[in-house]
Amino acid sequence: MNEFVVTINGKKKNVKILKEDKVILGDKIFNVEYSKVNDFLYLVKVENRVYEITTNKLNDLKYRFGLDGYYTEVEVRTTLQEMVNDYLINKSKNIRNDSINAPMPGLILKLCKKEGEVVKKGESLLILEAMKMENEIRSTVDGIIKEVFKKEGSSVEKGEIILTIE
Structure with missing residues (x-):
């Protein structure tokens, strides 16, 4: 059959x-x-x-x-x-996979979280310097840092993935 x-x-x-x-x-x-x-x-x-x-x-x-x-x-x-x-x-x-993308071109001054660390919504993820101003990028979700694609001191273009949260 x-x-x-x-x-x-x-x-x-x-x-x-x-x-x-x-x-x-x-x-x-x-x-x-x-x-x-x-x-x-x-x-x-x-x-x-x-x-x-x-x-x-x-x-x-x-x-x-x-x-x-x-x-x-x-x-x-x-x-x-x-x-x-x-x-x-x-x-x-x-499976939820949220990526944190650069909102503008700039330089990553500080990464506040490492791969595998727990992150809460609203918690600081990184400091991005753009146009001589420091911009704090915060998490939009609760989760665990799955992967960090950039290092401190790296430059990023607008829309480029910096890290992912799962």
């Missing part, structure tokens, strides 16, 4: 292919037959009703199907691919 998760217009449906002519969609069983006319056109018979369906493979997971002049994109994953995808999405939601 082949099992898939099909996403159409943001809605996921479970599809099981029991035999070559039996398909379970959700909790309903359908008798399905098909024949390939060419690389882009199939005749599909579902419960004794015949449909002409055009297909276009967009990538390894996405297809565009056309029926009666209406087109929709469909994403097809095996149940294993879907479980891995869900796991990676949930894992990435739990």
Whole structure:
């Protein structure tokens, strides 16, 4: 039995292919037959009703199907691919990575935190000298200093990453 998760217009449906002519969609069983006319056109018979369906493979997971002049994109994953995808999405939601970028060109006079140190929101991270003025850069989040990319005495350009907080 082949099992898939099909996403159409943001809605996921479970599809099981029991035999070559039996398909379970959700909790309903359908008798399905098909024949390939060419690389882009199939005749599909579902419960004794015949449909002409055009297909276009967009990538390894996405297809565009056309029926009666209406087109929709469909994403097809095996149940294993879907479980891995869900796991990676949930894992990435739990990882927070905030970067502290230089707000302007300048010189790093002092780094107040080192890699691995805990930092609280509002706590001083570094002193940046720009236009002969010292600017204190503070943390916008609670976290741990993951990586420091610059050293004291280094010059930075506007937008350049100085450190990351996790």
